[in-house]
Amino acid sequence: MEKKIKNNIYWVGKVDWELRQFHGSEFSTHKGSTYNSYLIREGKTALIDTVWAPYAKEYVRELEKVIDLKKIDYIIANHGEVDHSGALGALLHRIPDTPVYCTAAGVKSLKGQYHADWNFQVVKTGDRLSLGSKELVFIEAPMLHWPDSMFSYLTGDAVLFSNDAFGQHYATEALFNDLVDQCELYSEAMKYYANILNPFNQMVAKKIDEVLALNLPLDMICTSHGVIWRDNPVQIVHKYLEWAKNYRENQITIIYDTMWNSTRTMAEAIAEGVMESGGINLKLYNASITDKNDLITEIFKSKLVVLGSPTVNRGIMSSLAGLMEEVRGLGFKGKKAAAFGAYGWSGESVKTLEGLLKNAGFEIYDEGLRLMWNPDGDAREKCREFGRKLAAVSAS
Numbered sequence: 214m215e216k217k218i219k220n221n222i223y224w225v226g227k228v229d230w231e232l233r234q235f236h237g238s239e240f241s242t243h244k245g246s247t248y249n250s251y252l253i254r255e256g257k258t259a260l261i262d263t264v265w266a267p268y269a270k271e272y273v274r275e276l277e278k279v280i281d282l283k284k285i286d287y288i289i290a291n292h293g294e295v296d297h298s299g300a301l302g303a304l305l306h307r308i309p310d311t312p313v314y315c316t317a318a319g320v321k322s323l324k325g326q327y328h329a330d331w332n333f334q335v336v337k338t339g340d341r342l343s344l345g346s347k348e349l350v351f352i353e354a355p356m357l358h359w360p361d362s363m364f365s366y367l368t369g370d371a372v373l374f375s376n377d378a379f380g381q382h383y384a385t386e387a388l389f390n391d392l393v394d395q396c397e398l399y400s401e402a403m404k405y406y407a408n409i410l411n412p413f414n415q416m417v418a419k420k421i422d423e424v425l426a427l428n429l430p431l432d433m434i435c436t437s438h439g440v441i442w443r444d445n446p447v448q449i450v451h452k453y454l455e456w457a458k459n460y461r462e463n464q465i466t467i468i469y470d471t472m473w474n475s476t477r478t479m480a481e482a483i484a485e486g487v488m489e490s491g492g493i494n495l496k497l498y499n500a501s502i503t504d505k506n507d508l509i510t511e512i513f514k515s516k517l518v519v520l521g522s523p524t525v526n527r528g529i530m531s532s533l534a535g536l537m538e539e540v541r542g543l544g545f546k547g548k549k550a551a552a553f554g555a556y557g558w559s560g561e562s563v564k565t566l567e568g569l570l571k572n573a574g575f576e577i578y579d580e581g582l583r584l585m586w587n588p589d590g591d592a593r594e595k596c597r598e599f600g601r602k603l604a605a606v607s608a609s
């Protein structure tokens with residue numbers, strides 16, 4: 214279905230209400246997603262990005278209802294990942310000679326994935342493509358979040374097609390940022406940033422500064438996932454700048470796993486101690502029953518993260534090991550951390566957790582708390598005292 218965005222710009226993408234997992238099962242998408250594709254009908258017609266492969270046939274069928282495919286002069290592939298390029302094969306099967314504009318890295322990515330020799334036209338930052346009275350200007354955005362990523366900017370309409378940047382996995386028919394629930398929108402935008410873009414913080418900040426320095430008028434940001442930012446579009450740009458600078462809120466997050474509730478009892482008593490200090494937002498989760506991407510978003514928001522695990526086979530429980538592998542890759546900086554855990558005999562879990570946290574870039578409060586067997590009243594008081602100390606550490 215075609216939906217008008219502005220003047221001669223139309224949305225021709227796919228809303229995926231059912232999507233619950235993305236990147237295999239690495240990213241939970243509780244609210245689905247959209248694959249936004251745009252048709253610009255000026256003197257020349259340009260198509261920007263396509264949709265995920267399972268929707269390729271449907272996409273081409275729907276596109277054909279709104280335009281004679283032969284009238285598409287240019288295809289712009291802002292990013293080669295399959296959620297945006299997945300319908301290129303089906304489309305180019307019908308219009309094989311149509312030029313595909315992408316970065317040099319985009320050619321490698323698309324050839325590597327589809328093994329097709331399409332009519333690639335390599336562009337770099339500053340290159341322009343005339344659509345008649347308006348032009349598309351290309352801006353390479355390497356590692357936001359793949360080497361091939363780029364933005365396209367339409368002069369005259371002042372619209373930035375930003376692909377993944379500023380996007381959200383958020384299924385909606387509403388299309389625009391001012392028409393959806395703002396809490397849901399920002400929650401999904403932050404989750405997207407924390408789980409995908411955080412490793413590229415420095416490049417995000419540099420690219421945004423570079424684009425802002427161009428002083429281009431900006432009327433809309435058309436992302437490739439979720440809503441289009443038309444109401445005060447720079448709000449999400451400024452939010453990205455904030456998130457890119459080792460973001461943290463006044464929050465402590467305790468994440469634990471437990472076998473027979475000893476470590477859970479410790480976690481809850483530590484939380485009591487933290488809360489006695491007041492003035493801080495405290496979150497507490499069992500890693501084995503909580504969505505890992507939501508946990509990562511909470512870590513993103515935290516200034517201090519406290520991990521707890523009982524000792525199992527001289528190590529830790531697998532939910533925390535898996536979580537920490539993701540956290541390591543995301544490269545959080547400027548955050549403190551501590552560890553705790555119950556044990557029966559050998560008791561290595563705290564050291565193991567501290568090692569993983571250190572390896573992931575956290576500053577360790579290394580007086581971790583180990584307790585034998587099930588915590589009694591005195592042991593619970595030790596946990597509360599640990600919590601009070603952590604509150605003080607987080608404030609320092």
Ligand code: FEO
Pocket residue numbers: 292294295296297358359377437438
């Ligand atoms: Fe939405 Fe990097 O693909």
